[in-house]
Amino acid sequence: MRPTPVCSNTAQPCFTWQSAELLQGNKRVHIAHNGGVYQLQATRQGKLILTK
Known part of the structure; x- marks a missing residue:
């Protein structure tokens, strides 16, 4: 996995x-960042939601 x-x-x-x-x-x-854990979720409508 390489970023562009x-x-x-x-x-x-x-x-x-x-x-x-x-x-x-x-x-x-789940994404760990600065001691916290965030959730990145894809919706059925094709959108992304990032929550703590």
Whole structure:
């Protein structure tokens, strides 16, 4: 799973991840960030919801 580099005007590098790569066939995944756990969920309408 490799992110696609995205060019922008910022000094920091930015990458684009495909949601299918993150979800890997699942409807939801958990993401650990700064000591917290977040849930990324794909809806039936094809939208994404990120909750803590």
